[in-house]
Amino acid sequence: MGRKSNNWLLIAPMYIFTLLFVAGPLIYMLVLSFLQKADVWGVEFVFTLKNYLKIGKQVYLNTFWESIKLAFATTALTLLIGYPFGYFMAKLPEKRKTLFMLLIVIPFWTNALMRMYGWIILFRSNGLIEQGLMALGLIDDSLKMLYNYKAVLAGMVYALLPFMILSVYSSAEKMDWTLVEAAKDLGAKSWQAFVTITLKLTLPGILSGVILVFIPSMGLFFIADILGGGKIMLVGNLIQNQLMSTRDWPFAAALAVILMLFTTLFIWGYKKITHSDELEGLL
Amino acid sequence: MSQDVLILKGIEKSFGETRVLQGIDLHIAQGEFLTLLGSSGCGKTTTIRIVAGLETPDAGQVLLDGEDVTDKEPYQRNVNTVFQNYALFPHMNVEENIGYGLKLKKKSKQQIHEAVMEALKLVQLEGYEKRMPSELSGGQRQRVAIARSIINEPKVLLLDEPLGALDLQLRRQMQLELKRLQKKLGITFIYITHDQEEALNMSDRIAVMKDGRFVQIGTAHEIYDHPRTAYVARFVGNANIIHVDGQTLAVRSENIQLMSQKMDEMDRLPENVDHQKSFVGGLPGMIKEKSFVGGMLRIVIALEDGTEVIASRHGIDADWEPGQSCFVYWEPQAGVTVEEE
Structure with a gap:
């Protein structure tokens, strides 16, 4: 009985957990994606590539394309808002930092679905905001703020912004600001010092924020459902539909596999750019 | 320049x-x-x-x-x-x-x-x-x-x-x-x-x-x-600041001489003291500490007004022990008049 066997016993639960709950479902999904939908219920064990070929149809390609566009728009907007937010938060005095951190985290204590319904109460036609604006005499007619692409985009940005802020913050917090002073001292204008020093050193935070926002925004379906009023179809919605309504599990699995490949490609790109194996901040 | x-x-x-x-x-x-x-x-x-x-x-x-x-x-x-x-x-x-x-x-x-x-x-x-x-x-x-x-x-x-x-x-x-x-x-x-x-x-x-x-x-x-x-005397030269006759003097520790008794200027001097030189001061005090620092003997003397004086150099009289009373002397040119802060 050497030490090695004892060690193995300690590590074993981790392997078992991983096999059961990570590798298992993945393999199940992969296998499923090559099977055929049964007429009434479940699947037939017949190998086919038809599910993947089906994704090539214009309507599904459009869905992917819409999802990617929305994901890019969401990521760009969260970056645009989240970067300055995280950057200035890192420069605040200690006490203020804690306050802002709390303000960012508090919404997480409420279910995301609830928060989306909260948005509806605020933004719907004749909702609180419209009533307020009408009372002020700023508008006469409904703005129709909900159930369109903009509403979905706003909802996505709202839901995913904290991930961007916290990622940027965690790398900006580690910044040595004398480096910026050194750059200015060596002849850099403020914007030059920002581009050559601050931006470069907070790049890992930006990239991990981008990944943490981009990946979920490809898959989040309930925001498009609730704020898009069923008019916006994303890959996430498509998968959910195929799984729950159409009951075409193999096709849903094939869609999920493609989505996952896309995600993996993205993380691989991240590693390439940053030469880093760890995601900054939250992961 | x-x-x-x-x-x-x-x-x-x-x-x-x-x-x-x-x-x-x-x-x-x-x-x-x-x-x-x-x-x-x-x-x-x-x-x-x-x-x-x-x-x-x-x-x-x-x-x-x-x-x-x-x-x-x-x-x-x-x-x-x-x-x-x-x-x-x-x-x-x-x-x-x-x-x-x-x-x-x-x-x-x-x-x-x-x-x-x-x-x-x-x-x-x-x-x-x-x-x-x-x-x-x-x-x-x-x-x-x-x-x-x-x-x-x-x-x-x-x-x-x-x-x-x-x-x-x-x-x-x-x-x-x-x-x-x-x-x-x-x-x-x-x-x-x-x-x-x-x-x-x-x-x-x-x-x-x-x-x-x-x-x-x-x-x-x-x-x-x-x-x-x-301040400058203390910070730069590690000098002692001594108040005597209404003046503030800076005397560096290597210039401090210790005598066991008060002497007149031409009186017999202890062996360690250069007979050719004249000395001023003669402030009574008591030995507080004795230690070796960096190969030199370092003696801390408490004067009667509470001022601490440090004497430190090679060849200082090593017989001094804490508790002994002594008199503090220095050469006239070694005492530099300085401004009090």
């Missing part, structure tokens, strides 16, 4: 309620090595940050080569800083770090490369150009930081305790190298330190700072031998 390259006029600066600089006036000649000497918190760093443009003074003027640069941005001043923690850019290698300033000036790649190689040669770091800062030792980082600053050929180079993080031996070596570099390049240096030995070794002139003011500015010799105030 021709004309003044840098002039500070009545510089004042406060952070919140704290008045960090309370009227700084300074003229620095081209090619001079000036040291700002003072304990931490005396305003040394704030002074050079104002020269660099990293802080704006509340009042006063900074003139660089006769031009008023008080409100100019750092990039508009031909002044560079060697920061205390080196502040090397961690994502750039040695060559990119050193070439940073020239790249901003839009010099060609060839020009930058040549200048970097030249600078590396000056600081004796040839062959290190592709290393990252994290792969360098403290001393090497220091050299890179210096090379990065001098490559811009600044009119004034500001050094904020550049050797503070190095061990003693390396520090001595770097002191000599910095001095050599400064002579070779002819760049004006403003050097910050709290180490009086370093200041005395390297500087053309020393400005002793206390509470945001210059207490005395002068050559090492002037500061050491003719301290203006009790």
Whole structure:
């Protein structure tokens, strides 16, 4: 009985957990994606590539394309808002930092679905905001703020912004600001010092924020459902539909596999750019 | 020492309620090595940050080569800083770090490369150009930081305790190298330190700072031998401050003589005392402590008015024991009249 066997016993639960709950479902999904939908219920064990070929149809390609566009728009907007937010938060005095951190985290204590319904109460036609604006005499007619692409985009940005802020913050917090002073001292204008020093050193935070926002925004379906009023179809919605309504599990699995490949490609790109194996901040 | 390259006029600066600089006036000649000497918190760093443009003074003027640069941005001043923690850019290698300033000036790649190689040669770091800062030792980082600053050929180079993080031996070596570099390049240096030995070794002139003011500015010799105030005498020369006949005297510890009894000037003297010399003082006191410090005997004497006097030198009478009473003497020229703070 050497030490090695004892060690193995300690590590074993981790392997078992991983096999059961990570590798298992993945393999199940992969296998499923090559099977055929049964007429009434479940699947037939017949190998086919038809599910993947089906994704090539214009309507599904459009869905992917819409999802990617929305994901890019969401990521760009969260970056645009989240970067300055995280950057200035890192420069605040200690006490203020804690306050802002709390303000960012508090919404997480409420279910995301609830928060989306909260948005509806605020933004719907004749909702609180419209009533307020009408009372002020700023508008006469409904703005129709909900159930369109903009509403979905706003909802996505709202839901995913904290991930961007916290990622940027965690790398900006580690910044040595004398480096910026050194750059200015060596002849850099403020914007030059920002581009050559601050931006470069907070790049890992930006990239991990981008990944943490981009990946979920490809898959989040309930925001498009609730704020898009069923008019916006994303890959996430498509998968959910195929799984729950159409009951075409193999096709849903094939869609999920493609989505996952896309995600993996993205993380691989991240590693390439940053030469880093760890995601900054939250992961 | 021709004309003044840098002039500070009545510089004042406060952070919140704290008045960090309370009227700084300074003229620095081209090619001079000036040291700002003072304990931490005396305003040394704030002074050079104002020269660099990293802080704006509340009042006063900074003139660089006769031009008023008080409100100019750092990039508009031909002044560079060697920061205390080196502040090397961690994502750039040695060559990119050193070439940073020239790249901003839009010099060609060839020009930058040549200048970097030249600078590396000056600081004796040839062959290190592709290393990252994290792969360098403290001393090497220091050299890179210096090379990065001098490559811009600044009119004034500001050094904020550049050797503070190095061990003693390396520090001595770097002191000599910095001095050599400064002579070779002819760049004006403003050097910050709290180490009086370093200041005395390297500087053309020393400005002793206390509470945001210059207490005395002068050559090492002037500061050491003719301290203006009790603070300077204590800080630079480790001198004893003795109050006698309504005067404040600074007497360095190697000049303190101890006698077992009061003597008249021409009286018989103990064996250790040079018979040719005359002595003054004769203050009664009691031996408090005796120890060896750095190969020298160090005796602490408490005078009757409570002042502590330290006598320290080779060949001091080793028979003294704590508790014994004694009389403190010194040669007349060893006691320098200083101003009380």
